[in-house]
Amino acid sequence: MRVNTISRARRRAAVGVAVAALAVGAGAGAGPAVARPVSASAAAPHCSAAYRIEQKLSTGTTWRMCRRYDSKAGLVLEDVSYQPRGEAAPIKVLAGVRLGQIDVPYDDGSVEYDDLTGFGFAQGLMNLAAGECPGGTIRKVKVPEAWDPRHPDVNGLCITTRSRGHAYRMQADTGDKVYQQQGKDLLVYTVNRVGWYEYMTEWRFQDDGTISMNVGATGSLSPVDYDAGDGRGWPIGKGATAYATSHSHNVFWRLDFGLDGSAKSRVEQYDSVVSAPARGQEAPTNRTTRTEVTKELAGDTRNMRWWRVVSTAGKNRDGHARSYEIVQGTGTKYPGHGFTRHDVYFTEYDRCEQFASNNPGCAAGHPRTVDKWVNGQTLTHPVVWVNVGFHHIARDEDQQPMPVHWQGFSLAPRDVTAMNPLTPAALADQNGRMEDRS
Numbered sequence: 001m002r003v004n005t006i007s008r009a010r011r012r013a014a015v016g017v018a019v020a021a022l023a024v025g026a027g028a029g030a031g032p033a034v035a036r037p038v039s040a041s042a043a044a045p046h047c048s049a050a051y052r053i054e055q056k057l058s059t060g061t062t063w064r065m066c067r068r069y070d071s072k073a074g075l076v077l078e079d080v081s082y083q084p085r086g087e088a089a090p091i092k093v094l095a096g097v098r099l100g101q102i103d104v105p106y107d108d109g110s111v112e113y114d115d116l117t118g119f120g121f122a123q124g125l126m127n128l129a130a131g132e133c134p135g136g137t138i139r140k141v142k143v144p145e146a147w148d149p150r151h152p153d154v155n156g157l158c159i160t161t162r163s164r165g166h167a168y169r170m171q172a173d174t175g176d177k178v179y180q181q182q183g184k185d186l187l188v189y190t191v192n193r194v195g196w197y198e199y200m201t202e203w204r205f206q207d208d209g210t211i212s213m214n215v216g217a218t219g220s221l222s223p224v225d226y227d228a229g230d231g232r233g234w235p236i237g238k239g240a241t242a243y244a245t246s247h248s249h250n251v252f253w254r255l256d257f258g259l260d261g262s263a264k265s266r267v268e269q270y271d272s273v274v275s276a277p278a279r280g281q282e283a284p285t286n287r288t289t290r291t292e293v294t295k296e297l298a299g300d301t302r303n304m305r306w307w308r309v310v311s312t313a314g315k316n317r318d319g320h321a322r323s324y325e326i327v328q329g330t331g332t333k334y335p336g337h338g339f340t341r342h343d344v345y346f347t348e349y350d351r352c353e354q355f356a357s358n359n360p361g362c363a364a365g366h367p368r369t370v371d372k373w374v375n376g377q378t379l380t381h382p383v384v385w386v387n388v389g390f391h392h393i394a395r396d397e398d399q400q401p402m403p404v405h406w407q408g409f410s411l412a413p414r415d416v417t418a419m420n421p422l423t424p425a426a427l428a429d430q431n432g433r434m435e436d437r438s
């Protein structure tokens, strides 16, 4: 069964946050007084046509990336760039992004699955039916180290587009004109079967620069994980004869940023604190501080807290450093392990650190879980690990099949472009404080 890991002492319980506590206003991200456009790096992604994904959405935004397939992680997207209509060149966002683990402990302590490294997630890539990639194309994927070496090819990658409703709406100053745009997304997904579960791994690239990553669990409840030894669970089926054992799905994503073509980026944490009104003010005050995360960090979400990864190589046309903000999804954090106890880990890049738990690739003696890689190193090339948990207490509706339950998060562009990347031409001069429109 599951090989148990490490009890190696943590070298230092280093929480590497250098508190700079700068007031946000003037300082944060302010560039030089004169806007100087910085040309974005890189042209086409460096992979052959068969592995290239390039989609120009009808709203004018082009996403480009390379895909490969890892024998444990499954689909890997590399060299991801974003080029909205107004940009002359693609803006590189991510050097690589993929799942970093799916950890599934059962509540009664009977079993814990590390689906990526121990239970064949990548090997379980499923052929897609024609109808489940509406409007798109299904691509063939060669599964390395395939369990059945005679059949390594799977028609398992769907690439399609989807509408997401309003990208924006604005009534014009005069007349009855309405500026409105229906947003479009590029969708890339696979389905991987692990035991009785089927995981949909979906990557959504929006025309406004947002990237969303979600894992949806469907398929069937595991018939062997019933009647927990401790008597807990939820009765499924008639009466109360069989109880599905409750469990968690702790999903990790591993993000290697490459903003503006550089592996070097900065990480910042923002916290806002609200205080009661003082000195006759009308409203409470809210003070936002920025903390430079200069050393490796295991971070916890909190109300009014967020992080961003900031480019050291490029600015937008307003002279502001480009960045991507991590927008945490709602989840249920599982406190059972050091590696599930935090919502996000920032670790200094190490080639062998590939999976958040039971990481197989490092030399003997190197810790095997992401929390232990947070040990005080200075961040110059940060790798971001996002952990989103879901506590699954089964319900009658879970059969049959089980409705997809989703968990995930987004990356939102912050100052990647100088304006809304979908701004219509008629409004292109409305950047900065606007004149009184009355």
Ligand SMILES: [Cu+2]
Pocket: 217, 247, 249, 392
């Ligand atoms: Cu479940």
